[in-house]
Amino acid sequence: MKTMTLLSACTKGGIATVAKINASGALKQRLISFGLMKGAQITMLECGLTKSTFEVKIGSVTIALRREEAELIEVSDVR
Known part of the structure; x- marks a missing residue:
């Protein structure tokens, strides 16, 4: 069984796979339009000093x- 974690817990330079998006409506559609969907690989490029903002690459x-x-956003296979 894969271990799930939240994208907000990932560190700079980390790579993970999207497992689930717990958003709905317009926000979920906006995330999907950027390619952020189940199975997508994400690279964490930057975290704000207070971890209030995150820059990710999909x-x-x-x-x-x-x-x-x-x-x-729940992720798995974090490395």
């Missing part, structure tokens, strides 16, 4: 997420 797309958004 494929060739780089996006910034707020802590509240990052806490809605």
Whole structure:
């Protein structure tokens, strides 16, 4: 069984696979439009000093997420 963790717990340079997105409605559609969906590989590029913002790369797309958004994304295979 794979261990799940929240994207907000990942560290700079970490790579993980999206396991589940616990968002709904417009937010979930926006995340999917950026390629952030189950099975996608994410690289954590930057974490704000207070971990209130996160910069992640999905494929060739780089996006910034707020802590509240990052806490809605469960990841596995964190390395």
